[in-house]
Amino acid sequence: MTDWFHKQRYLIDFSLAALGRRKVRNLGLLAAYSLLVFVLASVMLFTQGLRQEAKRVLAESPEVILQRLVAGRQDLIPPGYLEQIGRIRGVQKMEARLWGYYYDPVVKANYTFMVPGERQIPSGQLVVGPALARERGLVAGNLISFRSYSGRLFTFQVAEVLPQASELMSADLVLLGAEDFRAFFDFPAGHYTDITLSVANPNEVRNVAAKLAAALPDSRPILREEVQRTYASLFDWREGMVLTVLAGALLAFAILAWDKASGLSAEERREIGILKAIGWETGDVLRMKFWEGVLISLSAFLIGYLAAWVHVFHLDGALFRPVLQGWAVLYPHFRLTPQVDGLQLATLFFFTVFPYTAAVLVPIWRAAITDPDAVMRT
Amino acid sequence: MIEIADLHKAFNQGQHNEYWAIQGVSLSLARGQVTAFMGPSGSGKTTLLSLIGCLARPTSGRIRLDGEDISGLPERFLTELRRRHFGFVFQQFNLIKGLSARDNVMLPAYPLGLPHRQLTERADALLAQFRLGHRADARVEWLSGGEQQRVAIARALINDPPILVADEPTANLDTALSREFLAILGELSGAGRTVLLTSHDPLVLDSPQVERRVALRDGRVVEA
Amino acid sequence: MLFQPAIIALLLAAGLGVAALGGAAPFAWQILRRWNLASGSEGQLTMERRTYLFSSLVALVLGVQLAALLLFVFNADRMSEMFVGAMCAVGTLQVNAWGFPALVAQIAVFFAASQWLLINHLDNQARDYPLVRLKYALLLLLVPLLALSFGLQLAYFKGLRADVITSCCGSLFSGESRGISGEMAGADPRLAMGLYFGSLGLAVAALGSYVLRPAPGRGNGLLAGLASGLVFPAALTGIISFLSLYIYEHPHHHCPFCILKPEYGYRGYALYLPLFLGCAAGLGVGVLQLFRRRPSLAALVPPLAQRLAWVALLALVLFLGLSAGMVWQSNLILLEH
Ligand SMILES: Nc1ncnc2c1ncn2[C@@H]1O[C@H](COP(=O)(O)OP(=O)(O)OP(=O)(O)O)[C@@H](O)[C@H]1O
Ligand SMILES: [Mg+2]
Numbered sequence: 001m002t003d004w005f006h007k008q009r010y011l012i013d014f015s016l017a018a019l020g021r022r023k024v025r026n027l028g029l030l031a032a033y034s035l036l037v038f039v040l041a042s043v044m045l046f047t048q049g050l051r052q053e054a055k056r057v058l059a060e061s062p063e064v065i066l067q068r069l070v071a072g073r074q075d076l077i078p079p080g081y082l083e084q085i086g087r088i089r090g091v092q093k094m095e096a097r098l099w100g101y102y103y104d105p106v107v108k109a110n111y112t113f114m115v116p117g118e119r120q121i122p123s124g125q126l127v128v129g130p131a132l133a134r135e136r137g138l139v140a141g142n143l144i145s146f147r148s149y150s151g152r153l154f155t156f157q158v159a160e161v162l163p164q165a166s167e168l169m170s171a172d173l174v175l176l177g178a179e180d181f182r183a184f185f186d187f188p189a190g191h192y193t194d195i196t197l198s199v200a201n202p203n204e205v206r207n208v209a210a211k212l213a214a215a216l217p218d219s220r221p222i223l224r225e226e227v228q229r230t231y232a233s234l235f236d237w238r239e240g241m242v243l244t245v246l247a248g249a250l251l252a253f254a255i256l257a258w259d260k261a262s263g264l265s266a267e268e269r270r271e272i273g274i275l276k277a278i279g280w281e282t283g284d285v286l287r288m289k290f291w292e293g294v295l296i297s298l299s300a301f302l303i304g305y306l307a308a309w310v311h312v313f314h315l316d317g318a319l320f321r322p323v324l325q326g327w328a329v330l331y332p333h334f335r336l337t338p339q340v341d342g343l344q345l346a347t348l349f350f351f352t353v354f355p356y357t358a359a360v361l362v363p364i365w366r367a368a369i370t371d372p373d374a375v376m377r378t
Numbered sequence: 379m380i381e382i383a384d385l386h387k388a389f390n391q392g393q394h395n396e397y398w399a400i401q402g403v404s405l406s407l408a409r410g411q412v413t414a415f416m417g418p419s420g421s422g423k424t425t426l427l428s429l430i431g432c433l434a435r436p437t438s439g440r441i442r443l444d445g446e447d448i449s450g451l452p453e454r455f456l457t458e459l460r461r462r463h464f465g466f467v468f469q470q471f472n473l474i475k476g477l478s479a480r481d482n483v484m485l486p487a488y489p490l491g492l493p494h495r496q497l498t499e500r501a502d503a504l505l506a507q508f509r510l511g512h513r514a515d516a517r518v519e520w521l522s523g524g525e526q527q528r529v530a531i532a533r534a535l536i537n538d539p540p541i542l543v544a545d546e547p548t549a550n551l552d553t554a555l556s557r558e559f560l561a562i563l564g565e566l567s568g569a570g571r572t573v574l575l576t577s578h579d580p581l582v583l584d585s586p587q588v589e590r591r592v593a594l595r596d597g598r599v600v601e602a
Numbered sequence: 603m604l605f606q607p608a609i610i611a612l613l614l615a616a617g618l619g620v621a622a623l624g625g626a627a628p629f630a631w632q633i634l635r636r637w638n639l640a641s642g643s644e645g646q647l648t649m650e651r652r653t654y655l656f657s658s659l660v661a662l663v664l665g666v667q668l669a670a671l672l673l674f675v676f677n678a679d680r681m682s683e684m685f686v687g688a689m690c691a692v693g694t695l696q697v698n699a700w701g702f703p704a705l706v707a708q709i710a711v712f713f714a715a716s717q718w719l720l721i722n723h724l725d726n727q728a729r730d731y732p733l734v735r736l737k738y739a740l741l742l743l744l745v746p747l748l749a750l751s752f753g754l755q756l757a758y759f760k761g762l763r764a765d766v767i768t769s770c771c772g773s774l775f776s777g778e779s780r781g782i783s784g785e786m787a788g789a790d791p792r793l794a795m796g797l798y799f800g801s802l803g804l805a806v807a808a809l810g811s812y813v814l815r816p817a818p819g820r821g822n823g824l825l826a827g828l829a830s831g832l833v834f835p836a837a838l839t840g841i842i843s844f845l846s847l848y849i850y851e852h853p854h855h856h857c858p859f860c861i862l863k864p865e866y867g868y869r870g871y872a873l874y875l876p877l878f879l880g881c882a883a884g885l886g887v888g889v890l891q892l893f894r895r896r897p898s899l900a901a902l903v904p905p906l907a908q909r910l911a912w913v914a915l916l917a918l919v920l921f922l923g924l925s926a927g928m929v930w931q932s933n934l935i936l937l938e939h
Contacts, residue, residue, distance in 0.1 A: 002491075002493075003490070003491035003492075004491060005491070006491035006492060006493060006494065007488065007489060007490070007491030009494070010488040010491070010494075011488065014485075014488065017476065017477060017481070020476075021475075021476040044607065239606070239607055240606055240607060240610060243607055243610060244610070267475075270472075271474055274472045274473075274474060275474075275485065276457075277433060277466060277468075277472070278466060278485060278486040278533065278534075279457060279460055279461035279486040279489065279537065280457070280485075280486075280488070280489055281453075281454055281457040281458070281489060282453065282454070282457075282651070282654050283454070283654065284488070284489045286654065286658060342676065343608060343673070343676050343677060343680055344607075346608075346669065346672065346673050346676065347607045347608045347611045347673065347677075349669075350611035350612070350614065350615055350669070350670075350673065351607070351611055351614070354614070354615055354618070354666060355614075355618075357662060358618050358622065358662070361622075361655075361658060361659065361662065362655065365654060365655045365658060368654065369651040369654065371434070372428075372433045372434070372453070372456075372457070372460075373428035373433035373434045375468055375470075375472050376424050376427070376428050376433065376468065376545055377424065378470060390644075391643055391644055392643075392644075392645075435642050435647065436642050437642045437643065438642060449642070450639060450640055450642070451729055452639065452650050452729070452731060453647075453650060453651070454726060455729050
């Protein structure tokens with residue numbers, strides 16, 4: 001057993017020295033390998049971050065949102081609708097909400113105007129999201145005017161800018177009082193946008209939804225878990241798409257690795273011939289080459305992953321933001337929360353190390369079966 | 379004791395360029411002797427040495443090493459035998475560039491997995507024996523031709539093999555270095571090692587250290 | 603089909619494995635027909651050199667398979683949030699009929715590949731390679747198994763739809779459900795415990811006796827192999843029927859996968875790794891006995907089998923110790939005394 005360890009150590013020593021002797025060649029391979037890991041890891045870390053962010057945001061949202069449908073389209077909640085629902089077992093709280101979208105031609109972006117349920121905003125005042133504040137250069141106390149859809153100009157005072165914490169969802173948010181909201185949008189009195197319900201027991205949610213659908217046939221309950229699922233599969237799908245697009249890169253890398261491994265230099269061939277002649281077995285050469293592959297893979301993996309980490313969590317994923325995020329015109333400036341995920345690491349490993357190993361196996365074997373007597377004939 | 383019976387070796391067998399480099403060699407080589415193979419270029423000396431040294435497998439015929447038949451063995455076991463029984467000195471020295479003299483000497487022992495200390499000590503002792511102790515850490519490409527050959531001899535001896543095989547060992551050496559090499563041969567043979575070498579060099583073939591001469595022509599023994 | 607990185611990676615790995623071994627199959631066939639060690643011909647030499655490639659390929663497949671097994675379960679667990687009613691890997695695997703068969707096939711590939719590598723290792727030590735034909739016939743059998751595993755995975759992943767309502771570990775591994783999982787969960791804890799500790803005890807005893815006396819001509823090696831083979835299903839039944847309950851400290855949570863989760867301190871890994879290792883090595887002790895009468899292997903089998911028996915013994919004792927420890931530490935009381 002100790003023999004085995006000593007032997008592996010010798011083989012690793014030898015392959016380290018061999019790598020050092022062919023620096024330029026191996027650095028090229030290492031660079032390509034690390035780049036591949038970097039790109040794949042960036043995609044994965046970035047979508048993982050987005051997923052996490054969306055999850056966090058959704059965690060605060062109500063379990064059920066009830067919309068009313070007219071001719072298959074969402075319509076306003078008429079007065080008296082809330083009372084029609086009555087009491088449903090398991091529902092802790094019911095609330096009618098007022099919110100809508102507003103297109104701002106100045107910065108060509110959509111805002112979400114919303115009346116918050118838990119706080120009162122005095123008439124004539126606004127609370128704005130951080131992205132909007134940045135775009136329009138606002139700080140608390142400033143005045144801002146919006147032209148409503150009916151053509152009238154409204155001027156508000158900015159009471160507060162929302163904190164940066166969870167920007168993905170609140171970036172484009174504008175909070176205002178209920179009267180201001182109704183006046184701005186000409187929203188009919190007594191009507192609401194939708195209804196939210198809080199359900200404490202997650203196992204009850206489906207029952208509640210079924211009861212709602214039965215009581216109000218023209219309503220559509222939207223469950224938080226469904227939204228979560230949709231988001232998750234949306235992100236997965238995007239990630240998968242990008243990875244498929246990158247499959248070309250993966251293939252190119254595998255070909256490069258194959259080529260590098262089969263295009264052994266004359267010098268390297270001679271070395272393997274010498275090793276075999278002086279008593280190395282084909283298996284020993286294979287093992288030595290295996291360690292070489294492990295060293296290259298590990299370094300590339302480490303370099304690529306760390307670079308991706310810096311890219312995603314410290315440089316805000318500058319290279320992939322437009323592709324992977326794209327859901328609002330105002331790109332939120334949020335910081336993703338750094339997180340290492342075992343499944344992700346394992347997947348990344350499968351995507352990089354496995355193709356590399358598969359690609360170099362045959363060329364390495366070819367080199368390893370060099371005739372031991374070849375050195376006698378040079 | 380090495381016994382060879384009716385040995386044949388073909389290259390590219392079954393193809394249009396089939397070539398029989400060894401055609402029925404039978405020989406018996408005693409332990410502890412220095413034997414030189416001679417003959418014109420292409421007569422099969424190198425091929426015969428590589429067959430005896432377990433570097434290649436004969437197409438037919440038998441080779442017995444101390445009574446054990448080694449001719450039909452798979453490469454895996456030939457390698458094992460080679461490591462245990464043979465040390466090689468090649469014409470081009472065939473050292474690995476970029477490694478130190480000590481590392482080169484230690485290479486044949488890597489697959490055995492000896493403790494590092496023990497192996498280094500043995501390599502250093504061998505280097506010292508060949509007056510290379512002070513050059514142990516030098517890269518081999520910085521060494522002179524004679525020094526390189528001595529490193530190669532030390533490497534051949536690291537696993538303490540009973541038989542030393544040398545193909546044209548003096549082809550790259552001047553007269554003085556060739557004499558030095560012969561002196562080393564004499565010492566090794568005196569210490570009980572069997573030496574098999576090929577040579578064109580009259581200096582070697584006529585030297586008193588060589589105890590037996592075998593002449594080959596067209597893959598056959600013409601004079602033993 | 604769900605378009606997900608881990609799924610793509612799993613399919614990629616399985617597909618490449620099938621392609622690699624499938625591509626090697628014609629050469630294996632050639633070895634079956636033409637192998638002749640007595641010949642010094644170049645064709646024979648080429649075949650001998652190819653065997654190095656094949657053993658490397660199978661080793662690669664084995665390594666990847668082991669990693670894929672983890673990734674498969676890991677990913678199933680993670681995906682559970684996408685399926686209504688799924689709370690852990692079981693739910694995800696239940697989404698369609700192919701999930702559990704795919705898992706079983708992967709485990710089968712793992713054991714088959716490990717035994718092949720073991721036979722290969724033994725054969726490579728004998729100068730006349732006595733098992734070479736057997737080995738390559740087995741390799742040809744490994745290819746369809748690998749293809750089956752790939753096909754099942756493909757079918758499973760293709761059938762994944764995010765809106766399927768599945769049943770989760772609660773219903774699959776509860777005593778009321780029918781089918782083999784239900785039987786495993788519903789097994790009387792006394793019976794399951796008896797089987798569990800009985801088979802482990804038998805295997806440990808047989809392995810121990812082999813370790814002490816590996817002399818040829820004794821049946822204890824074969825017994826050790828059989829007992830180790832028995833341990834695997836018995837241990838799984840035990841984990842499902844009672845050990846998981848002790849870990850979760852919940853009288854009805856029978857899931858064999860949730861124990862892999864961080865909430866339970868990754869205890870599943872501490873259990874499954876020695877279990878897989880111990881069973882594969884113990885099975886190997888038995889497999890090796892089949893060859894101990896071949897003249898060139900007679901001297902090689904006992905020391906190799908003895909070493910394997912040591913590995914299996916240590917792994918299974920570790921497994922036994924860990925599981926007993928988990929029962930001991932648990933606050934759940936399943937059997938009244
Ligand atoms: N791998 C090979 N393929 C084909 N022919 C070969 C091969 N190796 C050697 N030969 C042929 O076998 C013959 C014997 O070669 P070998 O190298 O043994 O001669 P030699 O006596 O050592 O010659 P020299 O004195 O020039 O070294 C030569 O004609 C050579 O061309
Ligand atoms: Mg020659």
